[in-house]
Amino acid sequence: MKIKTEAGERHVLAVTVDNEAGILAKITGLFSARGYNIESLTVADISADHALSRITIVTSGPPAVIDQIIAQLDRLVPVHKVTDLTDQGAHVEREIALVKVAGTGDKRIEALRMADVFRAKVVDTTLTSFIFEITGTSDKVDRFIALMRECGLVEVGRTGVVAIGRGSEAL
Amino acid sequence: MTEMSGADMVVQALVDLGVDTVFGYPGGAVLPIYDALFNHPTIKHVLVRHEQAATHAAEGYARSTGKPGVVLVTSGPGATNAVTGITDALLDSIPMIVLTGQVPTNLIGTDAFQECDTVGITRHCTKHNYLVMDPDRLGAIMHEAFYIATHGRPGPVVIDIPKNVQVATGKYSLPEKIEHQSYRPQVEPDADAIAQAIDMIAAAERPIFYTGGGVINAGPDASAALRQLVSLTGAPVTSTLMGLGAFPSDDPKWLGMLGMHGTYESNMAMNRADLIIAVGARFDDRVTGRLDAFSPDSKKIHIDIDRSSINKIVPVDLAIVGDAGRALDALIAAWADKGHKPRDLGEWWRRVDGWRATRCLDFPEKKEASADIMPQRAVKALFDATRGRDPIITTEVGQHQMWAAQHFGFSAPNRWLTSGGLGTMGYGFPAAVGAQIAHSGRLVICIAGEASLQMNIQEMGTVSQYRLPVKIFILNNEWMGMVRQWQELTYESRYSNSYSDSLPDFVKLAAAYGWTGLRIDTLGELEAGIQTMIDTPGPVIVDCRVAKLANCFPMIPSGAAHTDMILQPNDIVGTMDDEAKALV
Numbered sequence: 014m015k016i017k018t019e020a021g022e023r024h025v026l027a028v029t030v031d032n033e034a035g036i037l038a039k040i041t042g043l044f045s046a047r048g049y050n051i052e053s054l055t056v057a058d059i060s061a062d063h064a065l066s067r068i069t070i071v072t073s074g075p076p077a078v079i080d081q082i083i084a085q086l087d088r089l090v091p092v093h094k095v096t097d098l099t100d101q102g103a104h105v106e107r108e109i110a111l112v113k114v115a116g117t118g119d120k121r122i123e124a125l126r127m128a129d130v131f132r133a134k135v136v137d138t139t140l141t142s143f144i145f146e147i148t149g150t151s152d153k154v155d156r157f158i159a160l161m162r163e164c165g166l167v168e169v170g171r172t173g174v175v176a177i178g179r180g181s182e183a184l
Numbered sequence: 185m186t187e188m189s190g191a192d193m194v195v196q197a198l199v200d201l202g203v204d205t206v207f208g209y210p211g212g213a214v215l216p217i218y219d220a221l222f223n224h225p226t227i228k229h230v231l232v233r234h235e236q237a238a239t240h241a242a243e244g245y246a247r248s249t250g251k252p253g254v255v256l257v258t259s260g261p262g263a264t265n266a267v268t269g270i271t272d273a274l275l276d277s278i279p280m281i282v283l284t285g286q287v288p289t290n291l292i293g294t295d296a297f298q299e300c301d302t303v304g305i306t307r308h309c310t311k312h313n314y315l316v317m318d319p320d321r322l323g324a325i326m327h328e329a330f331y332i333a334t335h336g337r338p339g340p341v342v343i344d345i346p347k348n349v350q351v352a353t354g355k356y357s358l359p360e361k362i363e364h365q366s367y368r369p370q371v372e373p374d375a376d377a378i379a380q381a382i383d384m385i386a387a388a389e390r391p392i393f394y395t396g397g398g399v400i401n402a403g404p405d406a407s408a409a410l411r412q413l414v415s416l417t418g419a420p421v422t423s424t425l426m427g428l429g430a431f432p433s434d435d436p437k438w439l440g441m442l443g444m445h446g447t448y449e450s451n452m453a454m455n456r457a458d459l460i461i462a463v464g465a466r467f468d469d470r471v472t473g474r475l476d477a478f479s480p481d482s483k484k485i486h487i488d489i490d491r492s493s494i495n496k497i498v499p500v501d502l503a504i505v506g507d508a509g510r511a512l513d514a515l516i517a518a519w520a521d522k523g524h525k526p527r528d529l530g531e532w533w534r535r536v537d538g539w540r541a542t543r544c545l546d547f548p549e550k551k552e553a554s555a556d557i558m559p560q561r562a563v564k565a566l567f568d569a570t571r572g573r574d575p576i577i578t579t580e581v582g583q584h585q586m587w588a589a590q591h592f593g594f595s596a597p598n599r600w601l602t603s604g605g606l607g608t609m610g611y612g613f614p615a616a617v618g619a620q621i622a623h624s625g626r627l628v629i630c631i632a633g634e635a636s637l638q639m640n641i642q643e644m645g646t647v648s649q650y651r652l653p654v655k656i657f658i659l660n661n662e663w664m665g666m667v668r669q670w671q672e673l674t675y676e677s678r679y680s681n682s683y684s685d686s687l688p689d690f691v692k693l694a695a696a697y698g699w700t701g702l703r704i705d706t707l708g709e710l711e712a713g714i715q716t717m718i719d720t721p722g723p724v725i726v727d728c729r730v731a732k733l734a735n736c737f738p739m740i741p742s743g744a745a746h747t748d749m750i751l752q753p754n755d756i757v758g759t760m761d762d763e764a765k766a767l768v
């Protein structure tokens with residue numbers, strides 16, 4: 014017997030929660046307990062009094078599963094609001110990566126040239142290395158990192174996705 | 185605002201919240217609270233013999249009264265022993281507050297004596313949990329916890345209280361209004377959805393009500409409303425295991441329980457219906473059978489207080505989020521407002537009666553006095569003998585549980601206490617203790633299997649201590665019967681580790697605890713034995729020996745459709761494939 018799995022589509026969820034101890038464990042535990050995917054998860058407090066945090070989750074699943082994820086998140090006691098930004102329409106997604114490349118000569122020049130094309134900033138440099146800061150969609154960051162692999166990439170750090178809906182409306 | 189110790193605050197909050205009973209077990213990390221409870225004038229502390237039993241007793245108390253059950257246990261092993269009952273309460277939506285002691289805040293994280301990460305361990309088996317670090321917050325948390333446990337879909341809430349927080353002082357005041365800042369369950373159903381629902385009900389040719397534990401949780405008024413709506417519409421009613429009692433079993437519109445061991449008529453009616461009205465039920469896998477064959481031609485209305493229950497397993501046509509009772513009331517009002525008249529459902533009822541004619545709950549039986557007792561017969565005899573006494577029935581888990589659900593009739597809610605979602609062996613006896621504590625004058629009977637009973641049999645001591653007249657009626661088949669049945673059906677009768685070997689002599693055990701013990705061996709002794717049990721004051725254990733290899737039918741084998749019910753043993757053909765074996 015083989016176990017079957019179902020294909021899904023990518024969704025970006027914005028979740029506002031009480032900024033309390035254990036909340037992240039609660040959210041990630043929900044995903045693992047119910048077998049949902051997490052492609053990326055970011056969290057930081059967003060209110061002046063530090064009472065609220067915003068969690069951005071990139072997940073994937075068939076529509077019924079996405080619907081369940083939202084309902085399951087919504088029933089958690091410390092969760093205020095769950096918004097499916099993908100469903101809601103136009104939104105901006107950003108991610109930052111810090112990308113370290115090491116090397117000398119042509120590779121080094123090539124790295125710098127491509128960083129320029131991608132509008133990555135040099136945030137640290139030595140005679141044998143650069144650290145680039147790149148901001149963009151996950152796709153763009155992926156592509157930049159793939160190119161840097163050819164140019165002496167030695168280390169990457171990524172923030173994961175934050176996202177917000179377009180226009181004047183707020184959550 | 186009054187300044188008091190954390191322990192006093194816990195007790196004061198319990199008093200202010202109307203708590204009269206706490207089920208618990210002491211230990212180092214809760215000694216301050218135990219001291220505050222010492223000789224308390226209004227709060228009765230029931231000392232169990234194992235913390236798991238405290239949680240099930242609290243569930244029994246809650247399920248039989250509608251009030252939240254309260255548990256008090258120490259840190260570490262006290263808390264971990266409570267986890268099964270907490271999970272049981274989560275799955276069956278039972279309101280429960282569990283107060284756990286914790287090592288002092290300065291020792292948290294140091295692997296201190298009897299330290300465990302209680303909030304971590306219970307994070308996913310509670311509706312919500314708290315670690316109280318500040319005595320000034322303790323009172324508010326107590327009130328908030330009760331609010332959360334009892335509002336919306338009920339469930340267990342754990343409050344973990346470090347020992348120094350119990351000793352230190354803080355400010356306590358009675359909150360005026362408790363409202364959680366983010367938790368606002370939707371109770372009132374949407375009016376448009378109600379209007380749409382009532383039109384669908386009025387137009388249906390083959391409607392059926394499929395009700396669940398949510399109707400019980402919504403209180404006795406919800407059960408009354410269900411009866412009224414059913415009589416207005418004339419539609420048949422089935423229910424889940426958890427919903428038994430919401431609709432009277434002697435009503436002609438009652439089809440019996442549905443699902444894996446439900447009646448043929450319920451399952452066929454669900455399959456052939458053109459409209460299912462699900463009320464406080466969650467399309468559990470025990471109920472639906474094979475999903476792609478579940479009620480293929482029906483429209484579905486789903487009333488539930490938990491939005492995440494809707495469309496979780498079965499996509500529905502109309503969702504009504506809200507309290508089951510309020511929704512039923514609104515449907516009744518809408519029926520009158522719109523001037524709907526009951527449809528002629530004669531054709532539908534003729535089909536239902538056709539399915540009923542299979543008499544699916546009949547069982548083969550010898551009638552002579554010396555014959556083995558069929559377990560179904562024992563349940564029926566128990567039902568007949570207790571009619572008019574309004575008993576509270578609890579069960580353990582296994583075949584006996586299903587036979588009790590099939591053959592014991594209930595005419596009111598809060599009389600049937602069973603572990604449905606988690607299926608916890610060891611639930612039934614302590615649940616009976618909790619129910620008996622709440623209803624001292626009532627007849628409370630635990631219908632038990634000999635294997636399940638042994639999972640919390642130590643509670644016989646609790647019963648003796650509090651002089652509770654609990655009756656345990658064991659359907660003793662000397663097997664973990666439900667396991668043996670699956671092994672017979674799925675594994676060619678290779679009975680791996682399912683024999684109840686080395687059983688105690690239950691009659692002698694009764695004597696050891698100061699109970700009355702009885703043994704019933706043959707059909708001829710059954711009625712008199714049951715009568716003696718009822719007539720004997722104080723706790724009684726009845727070791728009722730039943731036919732050892734009886735199986736529980738009807739049955740929808742795992743992975744099969746409602747229409748593929750096995751009605752009798754000789755319907756079984758072949759062995760199961762891996763796909764079916766992989767299903768629980």
Ligand SMILES: Cc1ncc(C[n+]2csc(CCOP(=O)(O)OP(=O)(O)O)c2C)c(N)n1
Pocket residue numbers: 580581582583584585607608609610632633634635636637659661663664665666667684
């Ligand atoms: C705590 C726990 N462990 C294991 C099981 C699996 N299980 C379900 S029914 C059953 C056998 C129960 O035997 P008994 O209490 O004698 O009841 P019977 O089926 O014979 O009526 C078992 C082991 C369970 N439900 N709960």
Ligand SMILES: [Mg+2]
Pocket residue numbers: 582633634635659660661662663664665684
């Ligand atoms: Mg047994």
